[in-house]
Amino acid sequence: MKKILLIITGLFIHVAAIIAQQKPNVIYIYADDMGYGELGCYGQQKIKTPHLDQLAAEGMRFTQHYSGTPVCAPARCMLMTGKNGGHSYIRGNYELGGFPDSLEGGQMPLPEGSFTLGHLFKNAGYATAVIGKWGLGSGNTTGHPLSQGFDYFYGYLDQKQSHNYYPTHLWENHSWDTLNNPNIWVHRQLDPQTATDSDFDYFKGNVYSIDKMTEKALAFIRTHRQQPFFLYLPYTIPHVSLQVPEKYINMYKGQFDEKPYYGQNGYAASKYPLSTYAGMITCLDDQVGLIMNEIKKLGLDQNTMILFSSDNGATFNGGVDAAFFNSVQGLRGLKMDIYEGGFREPFIARWPKKIPAGKTSSLLSVQYDMMPTFAALTQQRLTHPVDGISLLPELLGKGTQQPHPYLYFEYPEKGGQVAVRIGKWKGVRTGVQKDKKAPWQLYNLETDLHERENIAAQHPGIVQQMQAIALKEHQHPHIKEWEFIDPKFEKATEALKH
Secondary structure (H helix, E strand, O other): OHHHHHHHHHHHHHHHHHHHOOOOEEEEEEEEOOOOOOOHHHOOOOOOOHHHHHHHHOOEEEEEEEOOOOOHHHHHHHHHHOOOOOOOOOOOOOEEEOOOHHHEEEEOOOOOOOOOHHHHHHHOOOEEEEEEEOOOOOOOOOOOHHHOOOOEEEEEOOOOHHHOOOOOEEEEOOEEEEOOOOOOOOOOOOOOOOOOHHHHHOOOOOOOHHHHHHHHHHHHHHHOOOOOEEEEEEEEEEOOOOOOOHHHHHHHOOOOOOOOEOOOOOOOOEOOHHHHHHHHHHHHHHHHHHHHHHHHHOOOHHHEEEEEEEOOOOOOOOOOOHHHHOOOOOOOOOOOOOOHHHHEEEEEEEOOOOOOOOEEEOOOEEHHHHHHHHHHHOOOOOOOOOOOOOOHHHHHOOOOOOOOOOEEEEEOOOOOEEEEEEOOEEEEEOOOOOOOOOOOEEEEOOOOOOOOOOOHHHOHHHHHHHHHHHHHHOOOOOOHHHOOOOOHHHHHHHHHHO
8 A cells, every 4th residue: 555655656756747837947058248159059250159150050049139237236227127228127227235245235226026936937837946146136135036036146246246256255145155265355456567366366265156056056957947947047148247267268378369467457367368268158058058058958948948148248347358359259349338239149049959959049139038938937927017129029939029119228327328119220418417308319220230330310310219218208307317318306406506
């Protein structure tokens, strides 16, 4: 009798696992400050990314995919909540606290009542985790991941802490996880006249944060292999500081004509800055390989959608040489710019036998499309407004893919910037903080991908259309610093004077 009960129990568990796995697992891997052209499958010539190239070869690669905005925290907010820059609760890197451990404060937190991808998947019966850099609220705030739909968190809560790849600690849920690393002040500059190898070694530690993230990610996958799971993996690579285990630097050392970086433009000094940067991207690629291998080993490959993108374009500081690596494939602008190089991103999606292998899509898409895409994937109806559209028809090659009538982007930092994309047309306004009547620039991206020829004067009707979209999409933010389009507080101040 006992034997029969064991057999029945075993069959029940097996059937339950099969039923659970009918819902596809989703792994969304998010790089940090990765340029459009920093993967081999997007034209990179100097940096090796075999696993991500394989991901693209076995899945779909998008060529007109955007982040919601060209900087860290708001891009993550827009991804998580499905809102564009005119509607998003977080629109800039609003920093709290300081760099030392004792002053760790994070960024502006998501408010109570937010609806995130974590909530979406939880409602569909998924186990949920975020492992990596969060940046949307620290401990004891409403923005902590465990208060925003996630069952498990490991990594950096505060973006400032993530400037150091050898931190004293990471966070596991609400607990401080001490790492065997010394205290490192990564913004310490070296004197080019006196710097020695030991000075550069100051920025090295014992436990690399990326390794810990992957360790925890693999453990989460193993633990939840018999139920559907959503794993959000926002790795911090290749965001500076330039820090990576020596084996990755050695892969490239001697290939480039490089000079030491002494920290003069912020972040950690590096004796081999080009080799280190290339090594960091290859290190990230290796993490993707480890995740892919684990999914295959556990027999989950056929029922797991793996996606990859980045929060914004390549950076301009910290010893990074975006021009040397052609990091944005010649596009105009870098991180913090609302030109193409600032936020056109790689986007790869793989799901064997569901997403066609080796396909390239030119569909106009954006990261705030993930909310409706995942809602469609999990067969849920969204009950609150979002700004994206489901990309599932394009991904699966089934049904009719709804196109975006336009994309709207609003970014209050670096002088205040606005962009609108309508088909081949891209409109941009910069310097709006100082000049509320800053003119529209207009580019035809079919013939001028690098945004060199402003043809606004020849197409006043299109410019008027973009201005109407900007007025329609802009909602007043909740803090003064982010209101640069319709600053009613300035009007009120002027009225009081008279």
